[in-house]
Amino acid sequence: MTVTPVHKLIGARIEELNIAHDTDSDVVSQLWSLIQRYDLLIIPDQRLTDEQQIEFSEQLGPLETTKPGSTGAGTKLVTLSNLDTDGYPVEPSHRQNLIRRANQLWHADSSFKPIPAKLSILSARQIPDHGGETQFVNMRSVYTALPNHEQEKCDGYIAIHDFAHSRKTVDPNLMTDEERAAVPPVRQPLTIDHDEHRGRSLYIGSHVSRIEGLSKHCSQQLINRLITFSTQDKFIYSHHWKVHDLLIWNNLTVIHRGTPLPDPLMPRVLVRTTIAGDKPLIDCE
Ligand code: OGA
């Protein structure tokens, strides 16, 4: 395989690899070390069936089961699509498009779970010629760029991640009571310590509803300030999708968001598998 960085701070393009055929344990361990180094991998030209995507993903670790309310609930796949089951575009106000609006807020997948996800693996099945990019930020670089006093302050904080919070900002009725009950708020450290080579990362995004120990006002101020700092242009890599691109990113070191389609009726279909975490980020007290 060949490896070409795509941005100064995040992401590498991997070529000459056919994951459906070449993925033995050597390739899997190479991919893991590339993920540790680049945080986001872009592997073009991977024409996959759902079964092949699951089979490849499971080589990287056990998969999350899709939660109630997402397309694919109860399976190992999340489908992000603006088409109905007959393949026609849904109305702009349709639930599938509201979910896409929520995905346009900066976030880390499954940060609202007691054991948050490690990796997301997203495959482009149908993609418009232009628009609908996905943007990524390396939160290890963001942490490094924070002033020392800010780093130290953040290291001491616990953030509350609440899936209902991010959904509410799009539409207060987006979640049913049953969906809400499946994902109660959880506590996560505001910064994550990785190994000695990879430093720390800031762990924040749209699911963060507040910072423990701060007033509502101060909490909101800090969250906004950190998100604004993290999403400066210099940190952002924008991925212009091509059909059959496969992206893999580390949710513990990366935040991402979708961007709007110039025309919401342009078909856009992506399928995600998510590698589950294996331990909580916070020690039990
Ligand atoms: C995701 C996601 C954004 C997009 O797959 O987790 O947030 O651009 N996708 O579809």
Ligand code: MN
């Ligand atoms: Mn996402």
